[in-house]
Amino acid sequence: MSVRVRIPTPLRAATDGTAEVDLDAQNVGSVISELETRYPAIKGRLRDDSGGLRRFVNLYVNGEDVRFKDGLQTSLQSGDELSIIPAVAGGG
Numbered sequence: 001m002s003v004r005v006r007i008p009t010p011l012r013a014a015t016d017g018t019a020e021v022d023l024d025a026q027n028v029g030s031v032i033s034e035l036e037t038r039y040p041a042i043k044g045r046l047r048d049d050s051g052g053l054r055r056f057v058n059l060y061v062n063g064e065d066v067r068f069k070d071g072l073q074t075s076l077q078s079g080d081e082l083s084i085i086p087a088v089a090g091g092g
Contacts (some may be wrong), residue, residue, distance in 0.1 A: 032047060
């Protein structure tokens with residue numbers, strides 16, 4: 001089952017400049033594991049030391065935040081799109 005993963009610009013240095021990748025995975029956690037295998041430099045940038053999703057990283061499956069679904073256990077179907085969106089802070 002192929003899932004399209006969109007990599008944000010700030011993480012592309014860790015993915016050799018890759019903006020999108022198609023992966024076979026059954027859930028969001030499997031996608032992250034596969035990304036960490038393919039691109040070792042991304043390890044630690046999406047998950048914390050306990051394996052949970054970092055607070056400043058948002059993951060969306062077909063536009064829905066996985067935190068409001070099953071988190072890293074959110075199931076994926078062929079054709080789904082997973083977007084990685086780093087949180088942005090600032091203002092004045």
